[in-house]
Amino acid sequence: MEILVYGIGGVGGYFGGKLANAGFNVSMIARGEHLKAIQKHGLEVESIKGNFKVKPKMATSDVSEVSKPDLIILGIKSWQIPAVAAKLKPIIGENTIVLPLQNGADNYEKLIEILPRENVLAGLCFIVSFLEEPGKIKHASYEPKIVFGEADNSQSDRVLKIGDMLDEAGIENNIPENIQLEIWKKFLFICTVSGIGGLTRVPIDKIRDSKYLNEMMRNSAKEIIEVGKAKGVHLTAKHLEMVFEIINSQPEGTTASTQRDIMNGKPSELENFNGFIVKEGERLGFKTPVNRYIYECLKPMEEEARKSRE
Numbered sequence: 275m276e277i278l279v280y281g282i283g284g285v286g287g288y289f290g291g292k293l294a295n296a297g298f299n300v301s302m303i304a305r306g307e308h309l310k311a312i313q314k315h316g317l318e319v320e321s322i323k324g325n326f327k328v329k330p331k332m333a334t335s336d337v338s339e340v341s342k343p344d345l346i347i348l349g350i351k352s353w354q355i356p357a358v359a360a361k362l363k364p365i366i367g368e369n370t371i372v373l374p375l376q377n378g379a380d381n382y383e384k385l386i387e388i389l390p391r392e393n394v395l396a397g398l399c400f401i402v403s404f405l406e407e408p409g410k411i412k413h414a415s416y417e418p419k420i421v422f423g424e425a426d427n428s429q430s431d432r433v434l435k436i437g438d439m440l441d442e443a444g445i446e447n448n449i450p451e452n453i454q455l456e457i458w459k460k461f462l463f464i465c466t467v468s469g470i471g472g473l474t475r476v477p478i479d480k481i482r483d484s485k486y487l488n489e490m491m492r493n494s495a496k497e498i499i500e501v502g503k504a505k506g507v508h509l510t511a512k513h514l515e516m517v518f519e520i521i522n523s524q525p526e527g528t529t530a531s532t533q534r535d536i537m538n539g540k541p542s543e544l545e546n547f548n549g550f551i552v553k554e555g556e557r558l559g560f561k562t563p564v565n566r567y568i569y570e571c572l573k574p575m576e577e578e579a580r581k582s583r584e
């Protein structure tokens with residue numbers, strides 16, 4: 275199987291690296307100094323599960339240099355999906371499979387606006403990892419896991435084959451009964467903690483210790499559930515409690531990746547998280563005041579962060 279990993283940051287670097295390390299044919303799309311380092315020395319992964327170094331089959335910034343892949347794993351940020359999907363379109367063959375691993379609730383929908391729906395799976399992942407320096411990814415904590423499937427939840431041969439391949443590479447994975455529900459469960463957690471985390475600029479333990487902020491997180495999560503339910507996702511009070519169990523069990527000092535991007539003045543997934551809830555709420559005819567407050571407070575900073583990257 276020819277694999278292309280598009281975006282070799284924390285997620286793409288770790289999972290792409292693991293596949294290459296298991297002997298699969300992995301090509302990598304990266305850019306800048308990071309690309310130069312991978313081309314020269316390979317990709318180094320420092321992981322709590324064991325360090326390794328790999329030489330990808332090819333590392334390039336130009337997707338047209340890659341022969342038609344069987345599987346494309348997306349390691350980019352959710353807001354980069356439309357631009358990257360447009361670049362990928364010419365190399366999508368009849369049997370190419372595109373697997374998104376991004377946080378966010380509408381990555382599949384964004385992809386099928388540009389790519390044929392029969393080529394696209396739905397997915398998400400769990401890990402704490404980041405680019406430490408050009409050519410080097412650090413997996414700092416969390417048992418890495420990929421959860422994925424067909425958008426219609428059928429157990430197709432192609433998802434089973436990808437599951438086998440991930441098993442072979444030592445990547446924990448799961449093909450759930452309802453991938454949309456899994457995406458929204460993760461989204462409920464990540465959207466609840468990231469915006470408030472970006473706004474308060476403190477780790478989760480400081481937020482949950484404040485009665486006011488804890489209540490704000492709960493109200494934000496309730497709005498996310500309402501939007502999800504209005505879109506046909508079966509989120510319930512049980513999922514709300516599950517999210518707060520996770521929040522309460524996070525070690526001191528924990529921050530989410532989108533929170534860190536906001537705090538570091540980088541373009542973030544704000545639009546795909548709280549912004550998405552605000553806009554979907556409006557479209558569906560109800561108000562989401564807590565998410566609106568978080569979104570509007572962070573938006574000017576987000577606009578500045580994007581300007582500085584132009």
Ligand SMILES: NC(=O)C1=CN([C@@H]2O[C@H](COP(=O)(O)OP(=O)(O)OC[C@H]3O[C@@H](n4cnc5c(N)ncnc54)[C@H](OP(=O)(O)O)[C@@H]3O)[C@@H](O)[C@H]2O)C=CC1
Nearest residue numbers: 281282283284285304305350351352376377401402403531
């Ligand atoms: N990191 C984590 O711990 C986790 C992240 N996630 C989710 O996974 C997704 C990816 O996050 P993460 O890995 O942290 O993000 P990173 O920013 O670490 O990685 C994204 C990578 O994609 C590269 N990229 C983007 N566009 C292009 C392009 N056109 N050409 C070449 N390279 C490109 C970026 O390069 P450049 O820097 O030059 O823009 C960057 O190296 C997000 O949705 C995130 O929320 C989910 C679970 C955990």
Ligand SMILES: CC(C)(CO)C(=O)C(=O)O
Nearest residue numbers: 399400401402530531532
């Ligand atoms: C919460 C976590 C670490 C789980 O993978 C995550 O998705 C993120 O920080 O973006």
